[in-house]
Amino acid sequence: MERLTFVKVGGKIVEEADSLHALLRDFAAIQGYKVLVHGGGRLATQLAGQLGIESRMVDGRRITDEAMLRIVTMVYGGLVNKTIVAGLQALHVDALGLTGADMNLIRSDKRPVKTLDYGYVGDVKEVNAGLLISLIRQGVVPVLAPLTHDKQGHLLNTNADTIAGEVAKALAGHFEVTLVYCFEKKGVLANENDDESLITALNRYTFRQYVAQGIIQGGMIPKLENAFEAIDAGVKQVLITKASDIHLGTGTRIY
Amino acid sequence: MERLTFVKVGGKIVEEADSLHALLRDFAAIQGYKVLVHGGGRLATQLAGQLGIESRMVDGRRITDEAMLRIVTMVYGGLVNKTIVAGLQALHVDALGLTGADMNLIRSDKRPVKTLDYGYVGDVKEVNAGLLISLIRQGVVPVLAPLTHDKQGHLLNTNADTIAGEVAKALAGHFEVTLVYCFEKKGVLANENDDESLITALNRYTFRQYVAQGIIQGGMIPKLENAFEAIDAGVKQVLITKASDIHLGTGTRIY
Numbered sequence: 030m031e032r033l034t035f036v037k038v039g040g041k042i043v044e045e046a047d048s049l050h051a052l053l054r055d056f057a058a059i060q061g062y063k064v065l066v067h068g069g070g071r072l073a074t075q076l077a078g079q080l081g082i083e084s085r086m087v088d089g090r091r092i093t094d095e096a097m098l099r100i101v102t103m104v105y106g107g108l109v110n111k112t113i114v115a116g117l118q119a120l121h122v123d124a125l126g127l128t129g130a131d132m133n134l135i136r137s138d139k140r141p142v143k144t145l146d147y148g149y150v151g152d153v154k155e156v157n158a159g160l161l162i163s164l165i166r167q168g169v170v171p172v173l174a175p176l177t178h179d180k181q182g183h184l185l186n187t188n189a190d191t192i193a194g195e196v197a198k199a200l201a202g203h204f205e206v207t208l209v210y211c212f213e214k215k216g217v218l219a220n221e222n223d224d225e226s227l228i229t230a231l232n233r234y235t236f237r238q239y240v241a242q243g244i245i246q247g248g249m250i251p252k253l254e255n256a257f258e259a260i261d262a263g264v265k266q267v268l269i270t271k272a273s274d275i276h277l278g279t280g281t282r283i284y
Numbered sequence: 285m286e287r288l289t290f291v292k293v294g295g296k297i298v299e300e301a302d303s304l305h306a307l308l309r310d311f312a313a314i315q316g317y318k319v320l321v322h323g324g325g326r327l328a329t330q331l332a333g334q335l336g337i338e339s340r341m342v343d344g345r346r347i348t349d350e351a352m353l354r355i356v357t358m359v360y361g362g363l364v365n366k367t368i369v370a371g372l373q374a375l376h377v378d379a380l381g382l383t384g385a386d387m388n389l390i391r392s393d394k395r396p397v398k399t400l401d402y403g404y405v406g407d408v409k410e411v412n413a414g415l416l417i418s419l420i421r422q423g424v425v426p427v428l429a430p431l432t433h434d435k436q437g438h439l440l441n442t443n444a445d446t447i448a449g450e451v452a453k454a455l456a457g458h459f460e461v462t463l464v465y466c467f468e469k470k471g472v473l474a475n476e477n478d479d480e481s482l483i484t485a486l487n488r489y490t491f492r493q494y495v496a497q498g499i500i501q502g503g504m505i506p507k508l509e510n511a512f513e514a515i516d517a518g519v520k521q522v523l524i525t526k527a528s529d530i531h532l533g534t535g536t537r538i539y
Contacts, residue, residue: 076358079335099363103331106381107362108354111431111439115385119437125386126361130370132380132424160422167415169387176366182374184366 032061033165033204037193038211039068042272043109049116051273057120058276062165062204065117065124066173066193069109073101093148093186101186105174113172124170129153129177130184132160135192137177137185151177151185153192156199165204190252194259201263208264209280210252211272216281217253219244230282233257256283287316288420288459292448293466294323297527298364304371306528312375313531317420317459320372320379321428321448324364328356348403348441356441360429368427379425384408384432385439387415390447392432392440406432406440408447411454420459445507449514456518463519464535465507466527471536472508474499485537488512511538 036056042048056065070091074084077100085092093101110126117124129135129151137151161171173196175189190210197208219226219239228239236253239245245253256267260283270280291311297303311320325346329339332355340347348356365381372379384390384406392406416426428451430444445465452463474481474494483494491508494500500508511522515538525535 102366103358103362105362106366107358107360111357111361111383111385114383115433115439116437118385118388118433118435123387126383128366128369128381130366130373130379130381132378133373160419160424163422164415164419167418169415178370178373180373182371184370 030203030205033200033206034059034061034063035066035193035197035206035208036063036211036275037066037189037209038272039070039189040213041071042211043067043113044069044072048272049113052275053113053116053120055273055276057117057122064165064171064173064196065113066175066189066196067105067109067113068175068189069101069105072109073097073104076100076104087145087147090147090150090188091186092146093150095149098149098184098186102176102184106176106184110172110174117170117172122170123168124172125164126172126174128174128184129187129192133157133178133180134161135177135187135195136180137187139179139183139185149183149185151179151187153177153187153195156195158196158199158203161196162200162203190255194255197264198259198262201265206264207266207268208256208259209268209270209275210256211275212269212280213271215271215274215279216269217245217249228281230284232284236283253283260284285458285460288455288461289314289316289318290321290448290452290461290463291318291466291530292321292444292464293527294325294444295468296326297466298322298368299324299327303527304368307530308368308371308375310528310531312372312377319420319426319428319451320368321430321444321451322360322364322368323430323444324356324360327364328352328359331355331359342400342402345402345405345443346441347401348405350404353404353439353441357431357439361431361439365427365429372425372427377425378423379427380419381427381429383429383439384442384447388412388433388435389416390432390442390450391435392442394434394438394440404438404440406434406442408432408442408450411450413451413454413458416451417455417458445510449510452519453514453517456520461519462521462523463511463514464523464525464530465511466530467524467535468526470526470529470534471524472500472504483536485539487539491538508538515539
């Protein structure tokens, strides 16, 4: 099977012109088929602030009322997505910006209200990758914004990590997929204060050992559990690495 | 050759929920292959106003400085485009939202500064329709936002009428293209105060007669000249009609 690299980047990197340009050059240098998934939360918060709309986050997830949905549709689907697409085109990468509504790529359900109403937030139900696969094989490089739809006319805000994971899984039967999550560090570190203490590879067994020893802890645990879930669903490997290293293939390899 | 209908709609119709929903239903009812091209200028002006940015228009064209480019990228490429895409998906139309940067569909040059600097405004230079044609034949319905790019990393604001005309011409060798321009009236009227005075068909000869008689005048003349230019470039017919009549095939037929 041919190789496909999924890169998920969020945070400041995609939101500031200099770091974005460096990222796009590194992304352009990745060999073989590829897909970019981006965030844009800081810019959404900034625009909301300028419009006098309050941003409410719970456990890192954005409460998305109607006004906030308009903002993320503008920022994720428009500003960030199309800036990336135009930037990649200048680097001879034939980028195509997509939300989950485009070609009905990702259908989601509005998250049910339990203790908390997240508003227009979607949980992924179905990925329709047929046309996407054919476009990728024709040399198109999809750029995915963290928006999905419910197939009933509503756009829904959806976490970019989830989008990357779900679409990567849907393509795993068609390509040898590497899923790359960009991180502020070089990868998973044995000692978070020592950048040289990179754990270069993790399988489920060594992961459990590190957790038992307290070396891997906190928010990294669910992140890695998601990575193993992707592996179980057929993704060949997950890489956690620094944005500037995406074209090098270094970082923590989860297999 | 198979039929393809290009519909260009702008103005309030695409910017208010009720009229947009009616439009999308009428658009969904059009038989055969189709493409929708939209504007969104009022919403851009509104957002600019909320952000304290002044909108400057000259002859109906928007002066687009860097701040305004961000706004039109958000409004045209994000809010309006993705709202339409999600709305069409709910009507079982497999919509795909695109700017001219996506798949390098429309390359333009930044308009040279003569007496006036329009800023980030692009004049269309090249339409790369290969992938678009293949997607249309696979049942995808492109939804085009009025943004192009210069292939050097810059998005450019481009008139939606122009986008519709240029892409229609590029597809004219592959489909039997009807180009529909939505208008506030039923079509070109012999008496602008009488809605029943519709001129049902115009060729170059009858057009010149109406102009000589002063029946067709003002802004309608360049609009119709553009229509004849599209005909010369292989478009089968241009229709000027009311948005609510797009699925009926009525209006003024230019051939």
